[in-house]
Amino acid sequence: MNKRRVVVTGMSMFTPVGVGLDASWAAMVGGTSGIATISHFDATNASTSIAGEVKGFEPGQYMPARDAKRMDRFMQFGIASGVEAFKDSGLDAEKLTESQAEKIGVYMGSGIGGITAIETTTSLYEKKGARKISPFYIPTTIINMISGNVSIMLGLKGPNLSMVTACSTGTHAIGEASRLIEYGDADIMIAGGAEAPISPTAIAGFSAARALSKRNDEPEKASRPWDTGRDGFVMGEGAGALVLEEYEHARKRGARIYAELSGFGMSSDAYHITSPSPSGEGAARCMLNALGNASISTDKVDYLNAHGTSTGLGDVAETMAVKKAFGDRAYELAVSSNKSMIGHLLGAAGGVEAVMTVLSIYHGTIPPTINLDNPDPECDLDYVPGEARQKDVRVALSNSFGFGGTNGTLVFNRVD
Numbered sequence: 118m119n120k121r122r123v124v125v126t127g128m129s130m131f132t133p134v135g136v137g138l139d140a141s142w143a144a145m146v147g148g149t150s151g152i153a154t155i156s157h158f159d160a161t162n163a164s165t166s167i168a169g170e171v172k173g174f175e176p177g178q179y180m181p182a183r184d185a186k187r188m189d190r191f192m193q194f195g196i197a198s199g200v201e202a203f204k205d206s207g208l209d210a211e212k213l214t215e216s217q218a219e220k221i222g223v224y225m226g227s228g229i230g231g232i233t234a235i236e237t238t239t240s241l242y243e244k245k246g247a248r249k250i251s252p253f254y255i256p257t258t259i260i261n262m263i264s265g266n267v268s269i270m271l272g273l274k275g276p277n278l279s280m281v282t283a284c285s286t287g288t289h290a291i292g293e294a295s296r297l298i299e300y301g302d303a304d305i306m307i308a309g310g311a312e313a314p315i316s317p318t319a320i321a322g323f324s325a326a327r328a329l330s331k332r333n334d335e336p337e338k339a340s341r342p343w344d345t346g347r348d349g350f351v352m353g354e355g356a357g358a359l360v361l362e363e364y365e366h367a368r369k370r371g372a373r374i375y376a377e378l379s380g381f382g383m384s385s386d387a388y389h390i391t392s393p394s395p396s397g398e399g400a401a402r403c404m405l406n407a408l409g410n411a412s413i414s415t416d417k418v419d420y421l422n423a424h425g426t427s428t429g430l431g432d433v434a435e436t437m438a439v440k441k442a443f444g445d446r447a448y449e450l451a452v453s454s455n456k457s458m459i460g461h462l463l464g465a466a467g468g469v470e471a472v473m474t475v476l477s478i479y480h481g482t483i484p485p486t487i488n489l490d491n492p493d494p495e496c497d498l499d500y501v502p503g504e505a506r507q508k509d510v511r512v513a514l515s516n517s518f519g520f521g522g523t524n525g526t527l528v529f530n531r532v533d
Contacts (some may be wrong), residue, residue: 120299122379124532126372126474127206127307127360129152129198133169133353133459140204141469142476144458145484146505150337151459152351157233157315165329168315169353169460187253188266189231194356194465195263195311196270199225200309203271206360207372210271220304222275223264224294225311225358226286228464230432230518264309275303283519284424286310287357287467288527292381295361297356304366309468310356312365317324320352324447326391330427340461341489342425342454343490343496350426353460357468364532368393374479380411380528391520392430397438400424403524404442411528413512417442418450420483420513422474423500425454426461435516436496451508453501469519471527474515478531483508 129139133151135141144151151169160166171194172353176185179197188196203210213221229372236259241249256262261279268277276297280290287310294308330349333338340351359378367374384406386399393400424435440447455473462469477483482505489502516525 121301122368122377122502123243123295123298123361124364124366124377125203125359125375125475126362126367127137128358128375128475129201129205130355130357130386130469130472131174131194131198132140132355132469133171135203135530136171136173145455145473146482148485148487148504149458150245150487152336152339154336155315158271158317160320163320164324165320165331166333167339167351168524170352183379187235187257190264190313191227191231191311192263194313194354195227196266197226198309198311198356198358199223199267199307200270202358202360213272213308218272219274221273222277222297222303222306223267223274224278224280224290224306224308225267225271226280226290227260227263227311227436228281228283228286229258229312229314229319232314232319234258236316236318246509258289268309272460276306282520282523284461284463284466285517285519285523285525286464287469288471288515288525289383289467290515291359291471292469292525292527295378298361298363304363306361307358308361309356310465311356312463312465313354314463315352315354323352328428329352334531338488340457341494342427342486343455343460344489345409345430345493347427347432350428350456351460353462355459356465357472359471363502374532376475377531377532378527379530380407380413382407382410383524384524386524393434394432397434397441399522400435400438400518400524401441401517403526404438404516406529407514407526413528413530415446416513416523418514419510420477421450421452421515422470422477422515423452423454424516424518425456425486432493433495436498439498445476447498450499451483451501451506452498453484455484467515467525471515474513475529478510478529481507481509483510
């Protein structure tokens with residue numbers, strides 16, 4: 118069976134620089150930082166007291182307020198992004214026939230899930246005992262309830278799945294969802310990732326691992342991929358979702374097509390639970406696997422939306438991976454990191470960055486890497502420093518790499 122073509126017909130994102138697709142895109146193209154002092158809890162005495170928080174998000178605008186109160190924040194983000202992406206695609210849940218609904222599914226994930234609800238419920242249990250625990254505690258925190266709730270809200274009866282692969286979650290969910298369409302299990306899938314990890318124990322845990330930036334006095338300058346002054350990543354929250362659709366199905370209904378998702382690749386470093394393979398070998402294989410799946414050669418790629426976390430080891434390893442995969446052509450690629458502006462959204466990063474990659478193709482604009490003032494000599498590619506760049510982007514990659522050595526790459530291309 119020949120695989121069917123998959124295109125992107127709807128998108129949404131909620132990020133530390135904007136609520137919604139247009140606001141987030143405009144802010145990141147403008148090089149705006151969304152990093153500030155943490156307000157979700159008192160982080161005064163924490164070694165890291167900064168993060169990328171989504172400001173102005175009102176879950177009651179996207180779901181019944183009563184239901185939202187029974188959900189952890191990550192779930193609210195995920196549901197809102199899924200519903201908004203569906204709306205952006207021009208689909209109408211109320212007009213779906215039974216047979217149509219059976220071929221539309223949801224594949225959303227999260228790296229950590231309901232950690233805030235787990236923290237607060239544990240504290241409540243210790244103070245007041247088991248009788249005070251809500252019957253909604255479990256469905257408030259488990260990761261697959263994003264997909265479950267979106268399916269219920271929109272009446273979608275196709276595949277209902279979730280993904281957890283740390284910081285590769287969003288990318289893997291999108292890639293696996295595309296394969297369900299390619300081989301006929303669905304005609305349309307809502308896919309992406311959501312995360313709300315800005316909580317006391319999450320910040321403390323990553324701080325204990327010496328992973329987070331401590332540039333507390335200059336939050337907006339803390340996330341600085343490939344810069345010699347980088348001292349760790351900055352935690353972020355939010356969600357990103359795409360509506361993936363079989364190409365002929367989209368054309369038949371006259372849908373707007375943002376881009377084609379032509380390739381998906383995976384690999385494992387098989388090296389260390391938190392550190393990347395120093396040579397970038399695993400990430401290089403991942404990119405080449407994705408391009409092989411897309412039947413696109415390296416010389417056709419115009420832009421790479423990098424994982425670009427602002428960590429000492431990660432930035433160098435990804436740079437080496439790009440060189441290993443692309444050879445001398447690596448120096449001709451435009452490479453940039455959205456995390457320089459919004460921080461690292463963990464399981465949501467791949468969803469948001471896939472949206473940004475598609476918009477780069479759609480608008481012919483590459484968002485910048487901000488805070489790249491003094492490039493690391495080992496990181497010598499074109500990272501689009503400081504300002505967005507107008508460019509005719511026909512083929513672009515989006516990278517995500519996660520703890521456990523798990524890697525994911527998506528390949529998008531323009532549909533003429």
